[in-house]
Amino acid sequence: DTGVSQDPRHKITKRGQNVTFRCDPISEHNRLYWYRQTLGQGPEFLTYFQNEAQLEKSRLLSDRFSAERPKGSFSTLEIQRTEQGDSAMYLCASDLVLRGYTFGSGTRLTVV
């Protein structure tokens, strides 16, 4: 297992289009997180899964954002009707209790 994988690495989309990102966590990690990061800022929490259950979702996350983790393995993050303000790096992380996060390399989204 080589770590957390995210796909795609880069995505350019037109405003109003839907996009979906995938994250494959480290296999033995049952906790999975999505964060968003813009230039000069720290990562901002979006949502958290333990196994297949979505246990926490940021109040900042509009209803255009949805995340799933079917069967407690990989996860997808979908953004509907993208806006320019959605342009950011979307980071997935997984962890075990008290071990700290292992992040994927991220998906850089550009909305034009």
Add this chain to the structure above:
Amino acid sequence: RKEVEQDPGPFNVPEGATVAFNCTYSNSASQSFFWYRQDCRKEPKLLMSVYSSGNEDGRFTAQLNRASQYISLLIRDSKLSDSATYLCVVNLYNTNAGKSTFGDGTTLTVKP
């Protein structure tokens, strides 16, 4: 006021110098604390957890002051490879579950 605040720097130090960063957090109920480093255009990577008793890992020492609600990171004998952005991270649970709050980072540049 941000939940986690860091001096953005940049800190520019010569090789071999000792440098210290502080981070303050607003929620006194916070239970777990971490330092991550992030290289330019890369994902954050766990540097170390911060324990109540303080902890050391080679040239790096982390301290927690619950009364004053700050954590610190000390880097001794700085190397060129220490140049990065250092992110302070705070979580409400001692299991580090759910949302973690990241600071915006302190940038360190170590010069020859």
